[in-house]
Amino acid sequence: MQILHSIHFVIALGIFLIIIKEFAKSCSHLITENNRKILLKSQNILLMVLAGALLSAITQSSSIVVLMIIGLVEGSVISEKSGLAAVLGTEIGTTVTGQLLSIPQKIIFFLLPFILLVSMVLPKFKNIRKTIFWFSLLILSLYHMSIPVKALTSNSGTMINQLLLLANDKVSVAIFIGFGFTALIQSSSALTALAINLGRVGVLEITGALGLILGANLGTCITGVLASFSFSKKAKTIVVGQILFNFLGIIIISIIFHHYVNLVIFLTPSKLIERQIANGQTLFNILSVIAILPIFPLFYRLVKQISLKIM
Secondary structure, three states: OHHHHHHHHHHHHHHHHHHHHHHHHHHHOOOOHHHHHHHOOOOOHHHHHHHHHHHHHHHOOHHHHHHHHHHHHHOOOOOHHHHHHHHHHHHHHOHHHHHHHOOOHHHHHHHHHHHHHHHHHOHHHHHHHHHHHHHHHHHHHHHHHHHHHHHHOOOOOOHHHHHHHHHHHOHHHHHHHHHHHHHHHOOHHHHHHHHHHHHHOOOOOHHHHHHHHHHHHHHOOHHHHHHHOOOOHHHHHHHHHHHHHHHHHHHHHHHOHHHHHHHHHHOOOOOOHHHHHHHHHHHHHHHHHHHHHHHHHHHHHHHHHHHHHHO
16 A cells, blocks of 8 residues: 555656646746846846845746856856855745745635636736646645655654654754755755645654755755756856855754744744745745855855865
């Protein structure tokens, strides 16, 4: 029976990954390529951070924006420093996916048909209508994925359940699992969705879920690493900066992890674990960016030095 549930989960996960890619593609059509380049042409570090956050929030894919930034740096359209600032912003923008997935499903199932009906009446909102359609499928696939997840984790004797229990107790294990899973499937959104589902069914506690999310932040850097092999040293600086930024953030938060968890719980009035997970992801990325901005010139010089030594 466990084998059937495992097959069911793999199929559900595959469908979810396909749908989330289509959702990201439909979101990216909401803003033109020229507008993206205009947003990323500022020399002001704070504005570049905001531009990166905005673009990744609209396109629902930090990977797409990061790859675009690498291409612009490679083509000397923007500087390495500006590109690195924009990449830091994508870390904030990508948390919008988690916020959307954490909305109570009853509310989404009630509102989506109404919003879709309104968009169908207004022909100018064709791209928005397509985005809403894929988001509807995304929520349905997320719900469908929770069925095998609940079945696989219902037996306390299974290896998966034991591993998740260990993740609840040890943040280092949770971070490692989150990193490995995200690096393997190249989607931090899928890991976020899985963490939310595991939280909803009561298998994953907030400590384990946030540990998974921290690991996913580092795992998502693999996309840039793979893409950087075909680029020059200049563009590879962006990749090194993204990895170092997430690594330092994870180290610092790990040291004060229990205070961080308590803050997340305090800032989430609803007490729903899915909302806590989403807010925890957003809080981590916002705090990391706020912490790095005052020392950004120093951080950039450190990134350059590391890049020169390892490339």
